[in-house]
Amino acid sequence: MTQKHPDRVDESLIALRRILRATELYARDLAQAAGVTPAQLRVLQIVGEKKDPTAKTLANQMGVSQATVTALVDKLVARSLVSRQPSAQDRRQTNITLTTQGEDVLEEAPDALQQRYVRAFADLADWEQAQLVSSLERVAAMLNVDSLDAAPVLATGELRMSKKTY
Amino acid sequence: MTQKHPDRVDESLIALRRILRATELYARDLAQAAGVTPAQLRVLQIVGEKKDPTAKTLANQMGVSQATVTALVDKLVARSLVSRQPSAQDRRQTNITLTTQGEDVLEEAPDALQQRYVRAFADLADWEQAQLVSSLERVAAMLNVDSLDAAPVLATGELRMSKKTY
DNA sequence: CAGTCATACTTCAACATTCAAAGCAAAATA
DNA sequence: TATTTTGCTTTGAATGTTGAAGTATGACTG
Numbered sequence: 001m002t003q004k005h006p007d008r009v010d011e012s013l014i015a016l017r018r019i020l021r022a023t024e025l026y027a028r029d030l031a032q033a034a035g036v037t038p039a040q041l042r043v044l045q046i047v048g049e050k051k052d053p054t055a056k057t058l059a060n061q062m063g064v065s066q067a068t069v070t071a072l073v074d075k076l077v078a079r080s081l082v083s084r085q086p087s088a089q090d091r092r093q094t095n096i097t098l099t100t101q102g103e104d105v106l107e108e109a110p111d112a113l114q115q116r117y118v119r120a121f122a123d124l125a126d127w128e129q130a131q132l133v134s135s136l137e138r139v140a141a142m143l144n145v146d147s148l149d150a151a152p153v154l155a156t157g158e159l160r161m162s163k164k165t166y
Numbered sequence: 167m168t169q170k171h172p173d174r175v176d177e178s179l180i181a182l183r184r185i186l187r188a189t190e191l192y193a194r195d196l197a198q199a200a201g202v203t204p205a206q207l208r209v210l211q212i213v214g215e216k217k218d219p220t221a222k223t224l225a226n227q228m229g230v231s232q233a234t235v236t237a238l239v240d241k242l243v244a245r246s247l248v249s250r251q252p253s254a255q256d257r258r259q260t261n262i263t264l265t266t267q268g269e270d271v272l273e274e275a276p277d278a279l280q281q282r283y284v285r286a287f288a289d290l291a292d293w294e295q296a297q298l299v300s301s302l303e304r305v306a307a308m309l310n311v312d313s314l315d316a317a318p319v320l321a322t323g324e325l326r327m328s329k330k331t332y
Numbered sequence: 333c334a335g336t337c338a339t340a341c342t343t344c345a346a347c348a349t350t351c352a353a354a355g356c357a358a359a360a361t362a
Numbered sequence: 363t364a365t366t367t368t369g370c371t372t373t374g375a376a377t378g379t380t381g382a383a384g385t386a387t388g389a390c391t392g
Contacts, residue, residue, distance in 0.1 A: 008295045009287050013279055015302035016185070022309040023186060025229045037350095039378060056340060063191045068379050070342055075377080092340040092387045113179055113309075120308040121175050128304075129174045135301035136181035138294075142286035143188040143279075203379095205349065222369060234350050236371055241348085258358045258369040 016139070023113060034109035036081070041109060043072050044098070047082060048106050052095040054087065081105060182305070189279060200275035202247075207275060209238050210264070213248060214272050218261040220253065247271055 031041040039062075046061050047053060053061070059069045073096060076082045081102035087093035098106070121129065197207040212227050213219060219227070225235045239262060242248045247268035253259035264272070287295065 005292070005295060008299050009284055012287065012295075012299045012302050013277075013283065015299065015306045016189075016279055016283070018306040019182070019302070019309055020186065020189060021229075022306070023182075026309075028229065037377065054340080055342095063187075063194065064378085065380055066341065067343085067381080071378070074342095087340095090340080090388070094341070111179075113182055116309050117179065117182070117305075118175055121178065126171070129171060129178075131297060132301050132305065133174050133178045133181065135298050136178050136185070136305070139283075139298065139302070140181045140184040140188070143185055143192075143282050203348065220369080221371095230349085231351055232370060233352080233372085237349075240371095256359070256369080260370070 022116070026116060030109045034105050036076075036079075036105060036109075039072055040076055040081075041105075043069075043076060043096075044081060044102055044106050044109075045111065047096050047098050048103070052085065052097045054093045054095055056093070058096060076102070188282070192282060196275045200271050202242075202245075202271065202275075205238055206242055206247075207271075209235075209242060209262075210247060210268055210272050211277065213262050213264050214269070218251065218263045220259045220261055222259070224262060242268070 027041070028038050031038040034041060036044070042062060043058060046058055050057060050061070055066055055069045055073065058073075059066045062069070073082060073084065077084065079101075080099055082096050083099055085095040085097050087095055121132070124132070193207070194204050197204040200207060202210070208228060209224060212224055216223060216227070221232055221235045221239065224239075225232045228235070239248060239250065243250060245267075246265055248262050249265055251261040251263050253261055287298070290298065
């Protein structure tokens, strides 16, 4: 099997970068509209998504150090958007929980992706939706190759390296 | 058209978030390996990609203020990775150019996406590549709806849209 | 059980990013 | 020419980020 469409990898990279850029820029606007910084909004989103995460979980999910999480949570606590709950099972741990005000902020600042994506997605034909899900999950898998998730099902056929090195 | 698969939008959002997260985390590692900060690496990448951009172009592309660009470029100039070239056409403008050392850093820190993506992409079957490109471009279009994106030359061919307008 | 090590979090000091506001110089416009 | 606009820099202030050190708790080992 030889290289048939060398442009395609570039095309998909361009599309991916557009996706990343659009999402990032929009996330900032959303955060500003919600009256918090982007980093603080991300904390709120993770706290809302996971079940009262510990500081450690937050740090892992955001990819920052625990010291950073402490600083961010300090700010959010000072604004009464989250609160710290000492864990009963392990007293070293602290669970971060949303306050009512924090939930309000989250509602006013819906996920950056959802806001833009959901409507258009819902209008697609059935087969188009299915194809999109399949493609996105495949890309996500490709990007996570040697990450800690132990790279699941990527081998859909024979692997053959092309001659190009990037 | 009624709702047939309400889960799919969630599945695609989850996949998109995984893509965003993997990319962001990896970009930081790359920057650190290259000995610059993530923001500085992004400046270098844009300078390498565009043709000696002005500070204004950089600010637009990165979505930050000109003051921020000035600060970032100051740091890169101090480390001799870029240089400022007064524009001949418009003496208000300043073109940012890569130095030889800047090019070296860029080479050592290939694009966050490329590093992980290209190899896996090349191994896909022809029809899978085509489907991926189509899907990614569609998602990018969905996310860019009302964006003031400057990004020109993206036309890679007929994007045959179905009956819907996006 | 005492001692040791590992884990979860915080504090501290230093630096990077970011922006609004003010300032300056050059271009565009009237 | 006078005025406005544009591109960039400077300044001052807030936030984000981290490594290193410190504290408290849990886990393990003999």
